[in-house]
Structure formats: structure tokens, C-alpha cells
Amino acid sequence: MAAVGCAVLGVGLLVGAVLGSWLRDDGERDRSADAFQQARSVWRSVPVDTLFPPTLTGPEAGPGGADRTWTRIAVAPDGRCEGAFDPLLETALSPVGCQRLLRATYTDATSTSVTTVGLVITRSDAAGMRALRSRFDAERLDLRTDLLPRPYAAKGTAAAHFGDAQRASWRISVAGDLPVIAYAVTGFADGRSIDRPEPAARATARGATTGPAQAGLGHDAKGVAAGVERAFRKAVDAATEPR
Template sequence: MDALARPATLPPHPERESGQGFGGPVEGPSETTRRLRPVREEAEPDNKAPDNKAPRVPDPALSWSAPVSPVSPVSPVVERPVVSFAEPERAARRFGGRGGARVAAVAACLVLGFGLVGGAVTGSWLVGDSQAAGSRDSFVAARSIWHSVPVDQLFPTTVAGQGAGPGGADRTWTRIAVAPDSGCKGAFDPLLRKALAPVGCQRLLRATYTDATQTYVTTVGLLFTKADASAMASLAKRFTEEKLDSRTDLMPRPYGPGFENDMRASWTVSVLTDAPVIVYAVSGWRDGRGVDQPQPAEEAMETGATTAPAQAGLGHEAQGLADRIERALRKQVGPYAKEQAA
């Protein structure tokens, strides 16, 4: 028999002729399983070929390995193993089934998550815009609140100062005088008037209080300016950086019978940035005694301060009352701004 002869059992096929269809070895005639596993290369003649069919010689040029290496005699082979792609198909079905549902669920969660994040961002933008608009409305409303809100709401007849005294002691102040609303002429010393000039003076409201023992007097004032938010912020920055609120030549003047300029012992000045208002207070002894060395409220309230205003608690009187009048003002601005916007 010719060395390249093949049994006529199967038609010629390129995979079968080369024995290197997917790079694997040629399987002998004893291999009958569907698995891809190595077998011995010893060739055994196949004597089961029918006598009525002549053996065929395959064309070596049809072998898949022909371009790479020359054709060499190989042993007869039987049917090549059939490589099935059923497993990938089952994997695809699994992916499209339960796995597909999982993928769909994950995708839905991602979409929902992006939607929530986007909604939150959008909501924050909207809230931010709303808050900014509310701040502008409040700033504008505060400018004219002085002629719309009763004096008793801006300067209550009695003011409770819980924890406002030295050592956290409570204070109570009673109103004893209210100045008619007016301009700022004659209300401030020349240097303080010059420092406040950039924001202008629209209206000035003042009231004077005494403590529960009637030992001290304190004048508190609300200066409504003509400035916008930028000018107020600029003035507040200047007061802070140049410490204008601690200079004795920039003390506010008191108001009321018996409370003279030389009686001023402690004071505070606060330039608001969310309203066109300057809040201030100045305190002294009610018995008419003069003070040679006035002290800013912030310094007089420090622990260990030994000056006469500090020992008497006059820094607490000025700061405590100014804080609560400022709170009363803010309490009125919100509702008034809503009323004006309606």
C-alpha cells in the first residue's frame, strides 16, 4: 500500500489529512470518544475498508499545515473529535437569563442613582438660588423696617439677658428713654461720623436702658444706612482690620437725660453684613460719675481684666444689650421681608 494511502472509510478533509487541525496530535483508530486528549501516534492499519472501493490519495496541498511545513506520511485516522460549542451557548443562555436579569437590575440601579444624584445637585442649585434671593429680600426689607415695625418690638420695654453678666450671671434691662427717630447729625463724635460716612445715614433709632439694680445705664442704637451689601462688607472689614471698634476716639455718644459723654465707660460697635444696619451700645454708671479710661466691651469682658469698667461689668452691659437688640431686629426682618414680597 502506498505510504500516503488512506482507507476509503471517510471522505478526505483538510483537518484529517494534516493531523494538525487545531494544533493537536493525530488520533489513532482506537480513539472513539469526543474528548480532546492526546493518544499514541503508533499507526495501526485499518482492515475494515470495503473491498469494492479503491483507496484514495489526498492532495497534500489541501492540508492546513501545508503552507508551514512539507507533507509527510502520516498514519491512517478515523473520525476527528467534534468540538462542540454547546457550553458557551449555555453560558450565553445563562447570561441572558438569570445573569441578564442581574445586569438589568444593576443597570436600573445605576440609572436611578444617577437620577438621584442629578436631582440632588439640581435641588441644591435651586435651594441655593432661593436662599440667595431670600437674603437679598431680607437685606432690602431691613432698610425700611424702622418706619414699619413698632418701637416696642425693636426696643422692648424689658429685655432679658440670660447669662449675659459676668460669670454667666443673668441680666434684666428696663427701658427708660426712647429717642425720636432722626438723622445722624450730632449723634456721633466727628471721627466716628467720618468713619461711618461711606455707608451713609438714612435713619437712627436709639433707646436707653438701666439694669435691675438701676446702677448702670446703657444706650443702644440702630443706624440704618444707605449702603448696599458690598459697601457694608467693606466697612465691616475695615472695622475689623483697623480695630476701629476699640478706639476711644470712635466711641458712640449716649442718649438720655443724665447720661453725658464723659460718663461713657464701655462700648461696642457691630457692622452687619446681611442688613444695612450698624448696631452699637455704650454704657456707664447711672450716678453720674465720669470715666477717665473707657474700655472696649471686648477687652472689659476678658478674664482677669482689672479696669474699673471691667470690674463693674460694664463691658457685659454694653455687649449683652447690643446682642439682644440685634436679635430682636433679626426676628422682625424675616416676617417683614415676606410681607413685602407678597
């Protein structure tokens, strides 16, 4: 995948990925060692529209159970993980290694928010992935404001001014059954700076009243990350299940 938007991933058909229960089900399953290893190379052979659907729809995925729709506005060339995360997050993820980083950026239906979503294809075995996930759960590393992913600010798009200072909410999901880490980071499309970013888990909590919560940015981070992770899982299942 010399460039994720080019021929190696293909163009694919315009599809929508419906979230629904995706926000409540991580889809993890028992996998053989061979299936786990094969999952590491699935991204090379599927269309970009399979991994990053042009449109993601989330019934009841917004604040108050409102429906949400996100449109893809940019796909980054695949590459390494250097510079894609805050330094401490890069250190926290280092035990599982980074074989490849795949990223895209979405905007909501009103072009008010922008969300960069990423898939880190790791070098780790299943035991290493489970260990990292256990550490994230035990130490709540996904809630720390000094461990954030960085945006992909594609020029000429609504995300052109989406930098580190604009990050408002984020989600990080370490898979226990696949060599992948899915994440998303969200901000306002108008480029306003955010003093106190809030993790999606808190910004989507009942009764949350912070700016990111009231604007639905936690829901955007959670919904887009969940949708892309589910798309990756479906691609892996299609490639590894016996025919």
C-alpha cells in the same frame, strides 16, 4: 417714624427678649438683594416694643456668668446721625451713609448703670456694608477710644446725667448682611466721669480688672446691643421671609 415712641411704631405689648446664645451668634445669613433693600424700611412698620423691647433678659450675660436684666427707660425720636457719634466715628461710618437713627436707653436691675443702644439704618448696599465691616475688623476701629457713640440722656430718667464724659464701655457691630449698624454705650447712672473708657470686648475678657470690667459695664454694652440687634433681625426675617 416722626417719633419712635409715637403711633408710627405703636405701643406694642410688654415683652422680654432673652439673650442666651445671642451673645455668641450674630445671626447673619444669605439674603436676596430684594430682602436687603426691604430691610431698610422695616423699622417704619413695626411696634417700638419690637425693636426696643421694654425688658431685655440675659441669662449668664453678666460677669462670672451672672444673669442680667435691663429695663428700657427712654426712647428717642428717630432722626439723623449728626451729633450721635464722636466726629472720627461719624467719619468712619460715612461711607455707608445714614438713612435713619433709632435709639433707646436702658438701665440695669439695680439702676446702677445706663446704656444707650442705637440702630443706624444705612443707605449702603450689601457690598458697602461688607467693606465697612472688613475695615472695622482689620483696623479694630471698634476698640479705639476716639471713636465712641454718644449717649441719649433723657431728662427725668436715670440717664439724665449720662454725657460724653460718663461713657465707660461700648460696642459697635457692623452687619454684613443688612443695612444696619448696632451699637451701645454704657456708663454709671450716678453721673460719675470716666477717665479711660474700655471697649466691651476688653471689659468682658476673662481676668479683666478695670473699673468698667468689674462693674459689668462691658457686659451691659455687649448684652443690650446684642439683644436689640437680634430684635431687629427677627423683625426683618418676619417681613422678608416668603409666606
